[in-house]
Amino acid sequence: MRAVVQHRYGPPSVLESSEVARPSPGRGELLVRVGAASVHPGDYFVMTGEPYLVRSAFGLRRPRHGIPGRDLAGVVAAVGEEVTAFRPGDEVFGWSATGALAEYACVPADHLVSVPADVSIVHAAAVPTSAMTALQAMRDIANVRPGQTVLVTGASGGVGSFAVQIAKAFGAEVTGVCSTRNVDVVRSLGADHFVDYTKTDFTRAEQRYDVILDNVEAHTLAAVRRALTPTGTLIPNSGHGGRWLGPVGRVVRARVRSGFTRQRLTPFTSFSKRRDLLALADLLATGQVAPVIDRTYPLDDAADALRYVGAGHTRGKVVITV
Structure with a gap:
C-alpha cells in the first residue's frame, strides 16, 4: 500500500x-x-x-x-x-x-x-482532534451556558472554527477574533460579532467576556485577563512556546495566577474520548456543526x-x- x-x-x-x-x-x-x-x-x-x-x-x-x-x-x-x-x-x-x-x-x-x-x-x-478540543474547552472547562458571552481568538482556524459553532450550539453570544480576510468565514460560522485584530485590540476594548478561548496567545495573560469579567474563564490553548518545553511555561504561570484571582485561568490538554466523538457526530448530523x-x-x-x-x-x- x-x-x-x-x-x-x-x-x-x-x-x-x-x-x-x-x-x-x-x-x-x-x-x-x-x-x-x-x-x-x-x-x-x-x-x-x-x-x-x-x-x-x-x-x-x-x-x-x-x-x-x-x-x-x-x-x-x-x-x-x-x-x-x-x-x-x-x-x-x-x-x-x-x-x-x-x-x-x-x-x-x-x-x-x-x-x-x-x-x-x-x-x-x-x-476528531480539533473538534474534540473545542468541545471539551466549551463544555467541560468553561461550562458554557445560554446567555453567556464567549470570545474565541483564532476563530477561523481549526479549533477556533469548531469552538465558535459549539458555543453557539450551547446558546452563547459569540465573538470571533480574526484577520480582515477571514471575517466572512467567521460570520458564516454563526458568530454574533467579530473583532478584526489588524484594526482592534480586544484586550483594550471595553467589552468583557464570560469565557475566552485563546487559540493564538498573541497577548500576555495579564492583557487577556483585562477582557474577562471578574469571574470569567480564560482557556489558553496553543502549542507554541520555547523549543524545549513549548507552552509549559505559560501553563505554569496561568496555574499560579489563577490562585490569586476570582477569574479562572485554565489551560488544559484535550483527550480523545469516544463519547465526545459520538456527541460531535450528533452535532454534525443536526447541522449545528460543519x-x-x-x-x-x-x-x-x-x-x-x-x-x-x-x-x-x-x-x-x-x-x-x-
Whole structure:
C-alpha cells in the first residue's frame, strides 16, 4: 500500500511517499481503507520533534512510528477478533495512535464511530482532534451556558472554527477574533460579532467576556485577563512556546495566577474520548456543526500540507485525500 513515511524528525522534507506492507487488524481493531485524513498543528510538532517535550511520547531520537497522521475517515475493510459494532463496508471516522497518512490503517474499534448520513468522508476526517478540543474547552472547562458571552481568538482556524459553532450550539453570544480576510468565514460560522485584530485590540476594548478561548496567545495573560469579567474563564490553548518545553511555561504561570484571582485561568490538554466523538457526530448530523475545509491535498503531497499547516494561517481544516 502507499503511505507517507518518516524516519527522522525535521521539516516537511523528511516525509517520503513509499510502498509499505498493508497492516492486519489485531484483537479489537478495524482495518480501515482510509478515504481522507486531516492534519493539524499537533501533527506538525510531532513531525519536527519540537518542542522537544513531544519526543518523550513519540520517540527520543527518532519517531517511534514510521507513518504519521492521527485523524481519519474511511471504510471498514476488515474487522479483528471481538469486534461486533462494525462490519466491512461501514463508513467510520475517528482517531488512530498513528498511521493515518496511508491507504490503510489499523484502528482500535473504540476510537471510531459511524459517519453520519449526508456527511462526506472529507468533512468527517476534519473533525476528531480539533473538534474534540473545542468541545471539551466549551463544555467541560468553561461550562458554557445560554446567555453567556464567549470570545474565541483564532476563530477561523481549526479549533477556533469548531469552538465558535459549539458555543453557539450551547446558546452563547459569540465573538470571533480574526484577520480582515477571514471575517466572512467567521460570520458564516454563526458568530454574533467579530473583532478584526489588524484594526482592534480586544484586550483594550471595553467589552468583557464570560469565557475566552485563546487559540493564538498573541497577548500576555495579564492583557487577556483585562477582557474577562471578574469571574470569567480564560482557556489558553496553543502549542507554541520555547523549543524545549513549548507552552509549559505559560501553563505554569496561568496555574499560579489563577490562585490569586476570582477569574479562572485554565489551560488544559484535550483527550480523545469516544463519547465526545459520538456527541460531535450528533452535532454534525443536526447541522449545528460543519467543518470548514481550507485545502485538500493528495497523499503524495502530504509534505506540502504539513508545510502549509506549519505556517499557521489555515482557515478551518487541511485534509489529505487518499
